[in-house]
Amino acid sequence: MQQSSLDEAVESSPSLRAAFRQAAPAISLYLVFQIVAFGVLWMMSWKADVSPGRFIANFDANWFLSVAQHGYDQPVTLGANGLPVENSLVFFPLYPATVALLTLVGIPPLGAAMTISLLAGCAAAWGLFVLGRDLAGPRVGLLVAVLWSIGPGSTALHLGYSESLLMALVAWTFVLLARREWLAAGGLAVLAGLTRASSGALIAAVGIAALIAVFQRRDGWRPWIGGLIAPLGLLGYFGYVWIQTGRPDGWFWLQNAWQMHFDFGVFTWTQVREGLTSDHASWITVTALVVLAAVVLQFWTWATRLPLPWQIYGTLTVVIALCSSNFFQSRARFLLPAFVLTVPVALMLAKLPNRVLAVLLPVITVGSAWYGAFLLTIAHVAP
Structure with missing residues (x-):
């Protein structure tokens, strides 16, 4: 038995190395583009005469670092208006927990x-x-990864934010679903539920995929278990906040401190109209264009032959991103997990020659990096 396990490990090692070699260009380009984007942030910080480290650790990152260092140590208190004041309980625990683990070996919290x-x-x-x-083949795979990493919201990928962790869990959950590894997919969905509230879109996709497998009588009891455990992380954290606040809607109630709630897109479309009709162009205009592009891409994905769980996940992620009130400048970041929006674009760009892509992709990278850096250093708002 032990010899069999050893043989399997030896056999899997070359296949793992081969898989990594295939993905190495996507990973390498991701790193290169993040370095370029960070360079743009550094230059914009230099122009603003402020250290880039201040921006990296600001806004949401400041809250995550606080949780990593001190836990959820803030009491729940009310302001003069009877609403809760800002509280770290709004920020999900998995990302700060991983940060806290690294600090145990002597790495500073921001590092x-x-x-x-x-x-x-x-x-x-x-x-x-x-x-x-x-x-659709390795070329499309490379472009999907690259387009996601250089999208308008990609500034969050080189800040102390949880978007990259959520996206890693989302991507590998869908890989496992495609391979019918139901228990592992459900387990990753649990972890995603401990990362961000928008993981609800992933949990719904896992549930639908499991139901389809059950109705088709595939894979026995495993789809049942995978689908049932998927929401446990999200529900578990909502339950924890319920206990801390004494309210079953505690997490949503705490969001009122940031004037955040689900408003069916009223705030977003008001801001889009202002951005497109204002006398002076600003970051609001750019963000409005990003929102309109996302809507167009959403319709495009519906017209593209994609797996149903992808469609469900992408649509719900876009709805969640565009139907929350306040923080209009963060719409690009909220849309970042909607990787499905990049797929039809990747299918189209895959037909272009490499020399065209060698110009187009760096231009998009610099444009996205400037947009995020401008929000941080000039507009002084959270990306």
Whole structure:
């Protein structure tokens, strides 16, 4: 029995190396483009006469670092208006927990956060390459990973934010679903549920995929278990916040401190109209164009032959991103996990020669990097 396990490990090692070699271009380009984007942020910081480290550790990153260092140590208190004041319970625990683990070996909290973001981004690029490759070949896989890593919201990938960790879990969950590894896919969905609230879109996709397998009588009891465990992380954390606040809607109630709630897109479309009709162009105009592009891409994905779980996940992620109030400038970041939007573009760009892509992709990278850096250094708002 032991010899059999040893033989399997020896056999799997070359296949793992081969898989990594296939994904290496996607991972390498991800790293190169993040370096370029960070360089743009550094130059914009230099122009603003502020250290880039201040921006990396600001906004949401500051909250994540606080949780990593101190846990959820803030009491729940009310402001003069009767609503809760800002509280770290809104920020999900998995990302700060991984940061805290790295600090145990002597890495400073900010360095640990950047390390987690970098490694998770590499894992996400690998997973997205596998998804695109299995759908339409290695060239499409490479482009899906690259387009995700240079999208308008990609500034979050080199900040102390949890988007890269969520995307790594999302990508590999879909890889496991395609391979009918139901228990592992459900387990990753549990971890995603401990990362961000938008993981609800992934959990729904896993549930639908499991139901389809059950109705088709495939894989026995495994789809049942995979689908049933998928929401446990998200529900578990909501339950924890319920206990801390004494309210079953505690997490959503705490969001009121940031004026955040689901408003069916009213705030977003008000801001889009302002951005497109204002006398002076600004970051609001750019963000409005990003939102409109996302809507167009969403319709495009519906017209593209994609797996149903991908369609469900992509649509719900876009709905969640565009139907929340406040923080209009963060729409690009909220849309970042919607990797499905990149697929039809990747299918189209795959037909172009390499010399065209060698110009087009760096231009998009610099444009996206400037947009995110401008929000941080000039507009002084969270990306």
